[in-house]
Amino acid sequence: xxxxxxxxxxxxxxxxxxxxxxxxxxxxxxxxxxxxxxxxxxxxxxxxxxxxxxxxxxxxxxxxxxxxxxxxxxxxxxxxxxxxxxxxxxxxxxxxxxxxxxxxxxxxxxxxxxxxxxxxxxxxxxxxxxxxxxxxxxxxxxxxxxxxxxxxxxxxxxxxxxxxxxxxxxxxxxxxxxxxxxxxxxxxxxxxxxxxxxxxxxxxxxxxxxxxxxxxxxxxxxxxxxxxxxxxxxxxxxxxxxxxxxxxxxxxxxxxxxxxxxxxxxxxxxxxxxxxxxxxxxxxxxxxxxxxxxxxxxxxxxxxxxxxxxxxxxxxxx
Numbered sequence: 001x002x003x004x005x006x007x008x009x010x011x012x013x014x015x016x017x018x019x020x021x022x023x024x025x026x027x028x029x030x031x032x033x034x035x036x037x038x039x040x041x042x043x044x045x046x047x048x049x050x051x052x053x054x055x056x057x058x059x060x061x062x063x064x065x066x067x068x069x070x071x072x073x074x075x076x077x078x079x080x081x082x083x084x085x086x087x088x089x090x091x092x093x094x095x096x097x098x099x100x101x102x103x104x105x106x107x108x109x110x111x112x113x114x115x116x117x118x119x120x121x122x123x124x125x126x127x128x129x130x131x132x133x134x135x136x137x138x139x140x141x142x143x144x145x146x147x148x149x150x151x152x153x154x155x156x157x158x159x160x161x162x163x164x165x166x167x168x169x170x171x172x173x174x175x176x177x178x179x180x181x182x183x184x185x186x187x188x189x190x191x192x193x194x195x196x197x198x199x200x201x202x203x204x205x206x207x208x209x210x211x212x213x214x215x216x217x218x219x220x221x222x223x224x225x226x227x228x229x230x231x232x233x234x235x236x237x238x239x240x241x242x243x244x245x246x247x248x249x250x251x252x253x254x255x256x257x258x259x260x261x262x263x264x265x266x267x268x269x270x271x272x273x274x275x276x277x278x279x280x281x282x283x284x285x286x287x288x289x290x291x292x293x294x295x296x297x298x299x300x301x302x303x304x305x306x307x308x309x310x311x312x313x314x315x316x317x318x
Contacts, residue, residue, distance in 0.1 A: 001089030002317075004297050007059040009050030013302035016048065016062070016087075018295065024084035024092045031095045033068030033078055037111035038086035038297075040313040041065055041144070042233055045305035047085075056082040062301065063087040063315075067101050067111035075101035077114045077272075079261070087297045089317055097261065099272045102279045105286070108314040112286035113275065116148040116312070119230060119257040120206070121271050124152055127253045128204045128226040132157030137193060137202035137220070139213045141178060142169035144304070144312040145230065147287040149206040150176045155283040158204070161196060163189055163213070165307075172310045176287065184213075193220040201225060211236030218244060225250040233307060287311035 001023055004016045026032050044062040046052035063086025068078050077099040080091035101110040124130040136153040140146035141162025153160045154177045162178035164170050165185050173181045182192050193202055201222035207213055211234035217227050218240070229252060240252055260268050278284045289311030292300045297315045304313055 002294060003061045003084075003088035004063075004294075005059045005061055006048050009048065009058075011302065012045050012048040012062075012305055013298050016298035016301065018298075021088075023090045026092045029095055030081065030092045031070060031098070033066070033070060033076065033080075033091050033093055035066050035086055035089060035091055035317050036069055036075065037067045037107040038063045038315045038317070039065040039108075039111040039115070039144075040297075040300050040304045040315065041115055042231065042304055044085075044087075044301050047082075048301065048305075054082065059083070061085040061088050063091075065111060065115045066091060067107045068093070070098075075107070075110065077101055077110060079114070087294070087301075087315055096265070097268075099269070100276075102276045104279050108288050108291050108312075108316065109286045111314050112144065112288060112312040113279070114272075115257065116145050116286065117152065117275050117284060118260075118268065118271050119145060119255060120148040120152045121275060122257055122260060122267075123206060123228045123230060123253075123255040124149065124156065124204065126267070127255055128228055130156050130158055130204050133159070134203035135159045135161065135197055135200075135222070136204045136206065137161045137163065137217065138178075138206045139163045139209045139217070140233065140307075141176070141181070142172040142287075142310045143208070143233075143307070144287070144289075145208045146206070147172075147176055147311055148284070150178055151284040152278075153206075155278055161193060161202065169310055172287070189216045190220045197222070204228065206230060208233055210234045210238050214238040214240070218250075221248070221250045223249055227252050228255050229253065230255050288314055290314070291316055 060083030078093035162173035208231040210232035
């Protein structure tokens, strides 16, 4: 089979190589899956760089999220067991972690549902306890992770303010349902949020960016607000001023979705059932910006690393 392999750490576009290799062999409790579609996550770029919290041995194949097919023809969502990641013809996955692909989604959409939308659901509902009528501020609202949070926020009855970079992403955020869109390149995030909320600020902030986005979030979070730390796509991990959180009475909440797979797998399955219901009623649907062939996977991972696209980028091996 074909698989994209990383033999040394570096930028995805430089270190990913398409090679012929044998199919991975399932271990105890694992199953072999045919890859129907593989979603590109920012974590795939971090894996290539050697800067992710998990560091598989070299060589490895990136790709942490797929829609696959079992030997008996079932479509499933899976997180491949590294070092045999999803940018390949076949993967192995732990059988107990497989989730049924929603019938309403095609392969690319199904591949992009699990990580982004589960992260958003656990962040907004389990960690921040978002309530209808509250104001949700979403950074990188037109990106893969942010777009999921926008959809879930609207489904929960929140007023959603999306922060984007540039007019194309602003259009995408409006089409997703944002009540207000801020272009960070031309507008003052803090001033616009304060103005839109009568000076109160955002009740919940969804931040997959870090760096300056976090700094601005702390300036426009409401009394008893919640800042969700989802990731650091900017490359800068902020150092929160805890005295500021103390004075303003807001909470800083970490969100590491991967831990739920080991600490509370039943909650992951329950979340998938809720997401499937939301998909069936048309409330959420992964925003697919690009569908690319296997040959273009390395370039696709690099684009996600650079933050140049809108929505999700999905690799279709066939």
